[in-house]
Amino acid sequence: MSAVAHELPPAAVNAKLIALIASSAVFLGAFLSGFVIAEPAPYDLYMVGLMAVWALFGLRISRAAAPLLVLLVVMNIGGMISMTQMSDIAGTPLYLSVSLFLAFTAVFFASVTSVQPNLYRVIFLAYMMSAVLTSLLGIAGYFHAFPGAEIFTKYDRATGAFQDPNVFGPFLVLPGIYLLYLLLTGPISRMPLLAVPLLIITAGIFFSFSRGAWGMFGVSAILLTGALFLQSASGKFRLRVAVMTIAAVSLLVIAMLVILQLPGVSEMFSSRAQLEQSYDTARLGRFARYTIGFQMALEHPLGIGPLVFGTIFGEDTHDIWLKMLMDYGWLGFVSFLTLTCWTIAAGFRILLRDRPWQPYLLCAYVAFVGNIGLGTFIDIDHWRHVYLLLGLIWGAIALEYRHQRQLRPVELTAPAAKA
Numbered sequence: 001m002s003a004v005a006h007e008l009p010p011a012a013v014n015a016k017l018i019a020l021i022a023s024s025a026v027f028l029g030a031f032l033s034g035f036v037i038a039e040p041a042p043y044d045l046y047m048v049g050l051m052a053v054w055a056l057f058g059l060r061i062s063r064a065a066a067p068l069l070v071l072l073v074v075m076n077i078g079g080m081i082s083m084t085q086m087s088d089i090a091g092t093p094l095y096l097s098v099s100l101f102l103a104f105t106a107v108f109f110a111s112v113t114s115v116q117p118n119l120y121r122v123i124f125l126a127y128m129m130s131a132v133l134t135s136l137l138g139i140a141g142y143f144h145a146f147p148g149a150e151i152f153t154k155y156d157r158a159t160g161a162f163q164d165p166n167v168f169g170p171f172l173v174l175p176g177i178y179l180l181y182l183l184l185t186g187p188i189s190r191m192p193l194l195a196v197p198l199l200i201i202t203a204g205i206f207f208s209f210s211r212g213a214w215g216m217f218g219v220s221a222i223l224l225t226g227a228l229f230l231q232s233a234s235g236k237f238r239l240r241v242a243v244m245t246i247a248a249v250s251l252l253v254i255a256m257l258v259i260l261q262l263p264g265v266s267e268m269f270s271s272r273a274q275l276e277q278s279y280d281t282a283r284l285g286r287f288a289r290y291t292i293g294f295q296m297a298l299e300h301p302l303g304i305g306p307l308v309f310g311t312i313f314g315e316d317t318h319d320i321w322l323k324m325l326m327d328y329g330w331l332g333f334v335s336f337l338t339l340t341c342w343t344i345a346a347g348f349r350i351l352l353r354d355r356p357w358q359p360y361l362l363c364a365y366v367a368f369v370g371n372i373g374l375g376t377f378i379d380i381d382h383w384r385h386v387y388l389l390l391g392l393i394w395g396a397i398a399l400e401y402r403h404q405r406q407l408r409p410v411e412l413t414a415p416a417a418k419a
Contacts, residue, residue: 034130064401072103078332082303109391114398135204169213303329320375
């Protein structure tokens, strides 16, 4: 053992060891979020154990993050009430158990990041590595790179280690935005190191052929660039962001032009790039079901039961707001709407403040806004990364709350009069 280690008190050594174990445990949890081929996924089993162990050793929920817990629990109570409207509950208890578990993961990530802000870097690094690996699997599956690779595709679209390309694509947006942020703000010497994983993740998004993921990535990138312009008053920095943005867009356009030359890619892209598909505009297509579903919500304020809508119409709601009304009733709908508005408003209020965790908040925030926008056309109810995004944003909200409290002047009480 070195002389430096001998000089450290045992308490300091133990604290560093505990911090390393905690960081490693959170790293693995975030990394496993990119592998959800079957349910329960390894992520689910691991996070249940991790949250239980962390709770035993003193998981603390910040007062500022308490609304996150309350609103998610109330939303799930709405689901339990909705279940009473079902004649056959079948696998509904399991479905609601997953909903409640995911709610607790959001609270968990908010709690640990609000106490240890350094975990933001750990989570983003793990998420990025997971995204690169699952993107490579999806790309390999799309091109049938090895025997059995087709398990990483569905409907001739890349799915990576996910069940659905429409979940795989949106999962990749946050790490893609984070790499874009590093590309726009970091030293030019790091561009090649950042460009490689960014191209891999972008290719994963492209080969998912998810219109929602394409739009979400584009909107999130625009929001990120706009926020960077607003954050800095430096003309030099703004010029740098503009130049780097042009360089990044040019790189992606060139890569896309090359990809479109590959056999079969152009045809699939042309098909998927259409705003409306046949299953959207059919007599009982997605858009028609929206109208029918919202009319049903007026007649069934308690909901009709989780997943019942799909058994009636052959397909699920494909809309998070209608999903809430049908599966969680008006109670769940109001709770989720309140949580969404609160998250967007509270996050926006602190979005551009100069804090060590601000880059992570910014990337998580624009990705969350993108996911909510996408939720208007698809169910995001059980998307694990959405709950992770909620946790990251509310962790920053709690950190800002604590930061502001520390800045307030200490109120001194008058000394007691001497007898």
